[in-house]
Amino acid sequence: xxxxxxxxxxxxxxxxxxxxxxxxxxxxxxxxxxxxxxxxxxxxxxxxxxxxxxxxxxxxxxxxxxxxxxxxxxxxxxxxxxxxxxxxxxxxxxxxxxxxxxxxxxxxxxxxxxxxxxxxxxxxxxxxxxxxxxxxxxxxxxxxxxxxxxxxxxxxxxxxxxxxxxxxxxxxxxxxxxxxxxxxxxxxxxxxxxxxxxxxxxxxxxxxxxxxxxxxxxxxxxxxxxxxxxxxxxxxxxxxxxxxxxxxxxxxxxxxxxxxxxxxxxxxxxxxxxxxxxxxxxxxxxxxxxxxxxxxxxxxxxxxxxxxxxxxxxxxxxxxxxxxxxxxxxxxxxxxxxxxxxxxxxxxxxxxxxxxxxxxxxxxxxxxxxxxxxxxxxxxxxxxxxxxxxxxxxxxxxxxxxxxxxxxxxxxxxxxxxxxxxxxxxxxxxxxxxxxxxxxxxxxxxxxxxxxxxxxxxxxxxxxxxxxxxxxxxxxxxxxxxxxxxxxxxxxxxxxxxxxxxxxxxxxxxxxxxxxxxxxxxxxxxxxxxxxxxxxxxxxxxxxxxxxxxxxxxxxxxxxxxxxxxx
Numbered sequence: 001x002x003x004x005x006x007x008x009x010x011x012x013x014x015x016x017x018x019x020x021x022x023x024x025x026x027x028x029x030x031x032x033x034x035x036x037x038x039x040x041x042x043x044x045x046x047x048x049x050x051x052x053x054x055x056x057x058x059x060x061x062x063x064x065x066x067x068x069x070x071x072x073x074x075x076x077x078x079x080x081x082x083x084x085x086x087x088x089x090x091x092x093x094x095x096x097x098x099x100x101x102x103x104x105x106x107x108x109x110x111x112x113x114x115x116x117x118x119x120x121x122x123x124x125x126x127x128x129x130x131x132x133x134x135x136x137x138x139x140x141x142x143x144x145x146x147x148x149x150x151x152x153x154x155x156x157x158x159x160x161x162x163x164x165x166x167x168x169x170x171x172x173x174x175x176x177x178x179x180x181x182x183x184x185x186x187x188x189x190x191x192x193x194x195x196x197x198x199x200x201x202x203x204x205x206x207x208x209x210x211x212x213x214x215x216x217x218x219x220x221x222x223x224x225x226x227x228x229x230x231x232x233x234x235x236x237x238x239x240x241x242x243x244x245x246x247x248x249x250x251x252x253x254x255x256x257x258x259x260x261x262x263x264x265x266x267x268x269x270x271x272x273x274x275x276x277x278x279x280x281x282x283x284x285x286x287x288x289x290x291x292x293x294x295x296x297x298x299x300x301x302x303x304x305x306x307x308x309x310x311x312x313x314x315x316x317x318x319x320x321x322x323x324x325x326x327x328x329x330x331x332x333x334x335x336x337x338x339x340x341x342x343x344x345x346x347x348x349x350x351x352x353x354x355x356x357x358x359x360x361x362x363x364x365x366x367x368x369x370x371x372x373x374x375x376x377x378x379x380x381x382x383x384x385x386x387x388x389x390x391x392x393x394x395x396x397x398x399x400x401x402x403x404x405x406x407x408x409x410x411x412x413x414x415x416x417x418x419x420x421x422x423x424x425x426x427x428x429x430x431x432x433x434x435x436x437x438x439x440x441x442x443x444x445x446x447x448x449x450x451x452x453x454x455x456x457x458x459x460x461x462x463x464x465x466x467x468x469x470x471x472x473x474x475x476x477x478x479x480x481x482x483x484x485x486x487x488x489x490x491x492x493x494x495x496x497x498x499x500x501x502x503x504x505x506x507x508x509x510x511x512x513x514x515x516x517x518x519x520x521x522x523x524x525x526x527x528x529x530x531x532x533x534x535x536x537x538x539x540x541x542x543x544x545x546x547x548x549x550x551x552x553x554x555x556x557x558x559x560x561x562x563x564x565x566x567x
Contacts, residue, residue, distance in 0.1 A: 001177065001179065001181060002061070002153065002177040002178055003179060004061060004062045004063045004152075004155075005063070006018055006063060008064065009064060009067050011132070011299070012223045012253075012255070012296060012298040013130070013223070013252070013255055013298065014132050014133060014136075014253075016064045016065065016132075017064060017065075018063050018064050019063050019064065019150075019152040019153075020063070020152065021063055021152050021154070021178055021179050021180070022151035022152060022154055023179075023180040023181070023183065024183055027183075027184070028183065028185055030186040030187060030188065031055065031056065031057045031186075032054055032187070032189065032354050033049060033054055033056035033057070033187060033188065033190070033191060033350065033354060034056065034057050034058075034059060034185060034187035034191070035057070035058045035190075035191045035193055036156045036174075036190065036191070036192050036193065036194045036199065036200055037060070037192065037195060037198075038059070038060025038061075038062075038135075038150055038152075039131075039135065039193065039195060040134055040135055040138060040322075040339070040340075041193045041321055041322030041323070041336070041339035041340065041342065042058055042060075042191070042193035043058060043138040043139070043142060043150075044081065044082070044138065044339075044340055044344075045191055045193055045342075045343040045347055046148045046150075047085035047086065047138070047142065047145060047148060048081075048084065048347030048348075049147075049148075049347045049350065050148050051084065051085065051347070051467075051468040052348060052351030052352075052355075052468045052540070053351070053355070054147065054350070054351045054354050054355065055148075056147070056148055056149075056191075057148075057150075057151060057185070057187070058142070058149070058151065059151050059154040059155075059156055059174070060151065060152050060153075060154060061154065061155040061156075062152070062153070063152045063153045065132045065135035066131060066132050066135060067132070068130075068132065068221065068298075068299035068300075069130035069131055069221050069255070069298075070130075070131035070132070072129065072130055072131065072249060072251055073126055073127070073249065073337075074127050074129065074134075074337060075125065075126055075423075076121060076123045076124065076125050077341065077423040077450070078337045078341075079091065079092070079122075079123035079124075079127060080123065080453070080463055080542065081340045081341070081343070081344045082340070083123075083463065085141065086144075087137045087138055087140075087141050088123070090140075091129055091134060092123065092127070094129055094133060095127040095128055095129035095252065096127065096128040096230045096252055097123075097125075097126070097127045097230070098124065098128065098229075098230040098231050098232070099114060099115045099117060099126070099231075100112060100115065100231045100232075101113045101232030101233070101234065102232070102234070103234040103236065104233070104235045105235075105236045105403050105406060106237075108407060110403075110406040110407065111406070111414070113232075120452065120455045120461070121453065122453060122455075122461045122463065128249055128252070129251070130251055130255070131336070133252070151176075153178055153179055154176050154177075156174055156175070156176055156194070156199050156200065157175050157177045157182070158174070158175030158203065159172065159173070159174055159190065159199075159200055159204075159318070160172070161173070161318060170188075170316070170317055171186050171317065172186070172187045172188070172190040172317050172318060173185075174186075174187065174190070188354060189317050189318075189319070189350060189353075189354060190317060190318045190319070191318075191319050191320075191321060191346065191350070192320045192321070192324045192325075193320075193321045193322050193324055193339075194324050195323045195324060196327055198320070198323070200318065200320070200324065201320065206310055206315070207310075208308035208310060208326075208327065209309060209310070209311055210307045210308035210309055210327075211306070211307050211308070215261055215304070215305050216261070216268065216271075216302055216303065216304045216305075217259045217260060217261050217262065217302070217304075218258075218260055218262060218280075218300060218301075218302055218303075219257065219259050219300060219302070219303050220257070220258045220259075220260075220277055220299075221251065221257055221258075221297070221298040221300070222255070222256050222295045222296060222297055223253075223254050223256075223295060223296045223298060224254070224256055224285075224293055224294070224295035224296075225254060225293070226250075226256060226290065226293070228250065229250075232247065232248075233249075234246070234247050234248075235247075235248075235284075235287070237403060238283075238287050239287065240280070240283035240284065240286075240287060241260055241261065241283075243400075244260065244261035244262070244263070245260070245261045246259065246260045246261070246284055247260075248284075255298060258281060258284060259303070260280060260284065262302070272301075272302065274297070277297060277300060278297075281295065305329045306327040306328075306329065307327070307328060308328075308378075309326035309374040309378065310325050310371070311371065312371065313325050313342075313367045313370055313371060314363045314364065314366060314367050319346060319363065321339060321342040321343055322336075322338075322339030322342055322343070325370070325374070326374045328374070328377055338373070338377060341370070341373065341423065341424065342370050344542075345366060347541075348468070348539070348540035348541055349363055349365065350363065350366075351468075352496070355495060357494060357495035357496055357564070358564040358565055358566060359565055359566065361565040362431075362564060362565035364565075365429060365430050365431050365565065368429060368430055369426045369431075372424075372428070376424060423449075423450045425446070425448040425449045425450075426543055427446070427447070427448035429448060429543075430562075430565070431539065431545050431563045431564075431565070432447050432448060432545050432546065432562065433537070433545060433555070433558060433559035433562050433563070434558075435555050435558050435559070436546040436547055436548050436555065436559060437547060437548045437549045437550075438546070438547055440549070441529065441547060441549060442529075443529030444529025444530060445528065445536075445544055445547075446547075447544050447547060448543060448545075449543065449544055450542050450543055450544075451466075451473070451536065451542050451543070451544055454527050455523075456517060462501075462524070465501065465515060465517075466538070466542065467499060468497065468540055469497035469498060469540060470496065470497065470499070470560070470563065471499050471500075471537075471538040472498055472499070472500045472535060472536075472537055472538075473503070473528070473536045473537075474501070474503070474513065474534070474535045474551070475502075475503050475528065475530035475531070475532060475533070475535070476503075476532035476533055476534075477504045477505065477506055477508050477510060477532075478510070478532065478533065479510060479512055480500065480511065480512025480513065481512075483552070483553035484512065484552075484553050484556060486553065487553040487556050487557050487560075491560050496560065496564060498560070499514050499515070500512060500514045500515070501513065501514065501515045501516075501517060503516075503518075503519040503524040503525065504518055504519060505518075505520055505522060506518070506520070533549065533550045533551070534548065535547065535548045536548075537556070537559050537563065539563060545559065545562070545563045546562075546563070
């Protein structure tokens, strides 16, 4: 019988709440979607599905949010996704935004990274917030959402899926253990968001592809008063940790994250001994000229760098997201940030299939788009990981040569760049239109890229107006033709939501548009490389799937058919 911890976790900054466990009264009815894993990826997926009108149940083995800070750095793209599910305001109010990072070697700053900032960015390039705090915000949002039920203290212990019949009426059967015993739950679809040690992945016998690295890091959160800005600090080969790397980040509530690489021969058990941690944190503070500063340890763990992915994220009616689907190095803040992109991509596709408005073939594009992104990340992250934690003697010689040269030669310093996580382009997505004008348009965002945000006013941005729908963004004051309006009506009647947003250079309302946004200075036109008549079709996950110099009804219908796999 499952016995989760019912005493609130200890923390210097976060008040943990223990939630009552769930056990059904009688046999529970089948649910459209069950999500295994109540971490940030599982909860964002649930909230994103609810935006599309799909009811789901989240199974969380514990009765409180995760222990420790864990993921702490979230990108601008993640903040846009968190805005879509209703928690970005709380994240921005609590989190610490930042734009820069410094790398040090032998007491000298050898590289400084500055993330670009535009007036069109609602969010900072990066923001620091502890994962347990973010999870609490997501729990609050779920408690306000009637289409999502979170079942605390529910541990998955078995999963099977039925053969689908010709009417596509298959289902997944879950065996769930609780403090009151086991019960069976049927679901039409299952999302496995149950982390690196995924029970679902193990039960299905699925194996990752990719590489693990020898480098291991202690992650230690300490409470200390340091008069330092919020930025990433990287120290290479400090005297107290020769040949290894130390990273530092400021967190809210006076907490600092210190990550330091372990010697290859040291055990994790020894590394996590309180006296070992105290000795090394003190050595790091001494090196920074901060020796004698009092500090308290809040939480610690050991992390190993891995670059792994499943080759397929869709297995019948079971779909994988986040760490259950891939394990990516923390260098460049790729773990949770990549998982959020999984969640928003998966949610609209699964919703369309679950509601019967798109064929199950649409889910194949989830694997195509997101496995492609994971493999691209692995290629990028591998470069950073090999620099941070050289996997062989040869790589170490090269890294050490770069370190020595960086003291006097600027040309090698860009090698310190850690290739921060970014929003991935789906340039070759099967959902992109083959009949648009992308190939002959030389300016503006290309097909596959996320649609650029645009500042519309003092506290008003384009993304504030993007909902759970496709968005046809048109430029100019010309009314939509009757043929375009008829095409839009046809697709809406099929259950595919399409919202038309018009940017007009005059204070007019464009006939046929659901929303007209004035653009008298032509700023939105410039951001999109648009002329009068230019149009973009944006997927529900904000990625562009078609663009035209001049739009007609036939090509819009073709683009929507490809974007929903209805071809």
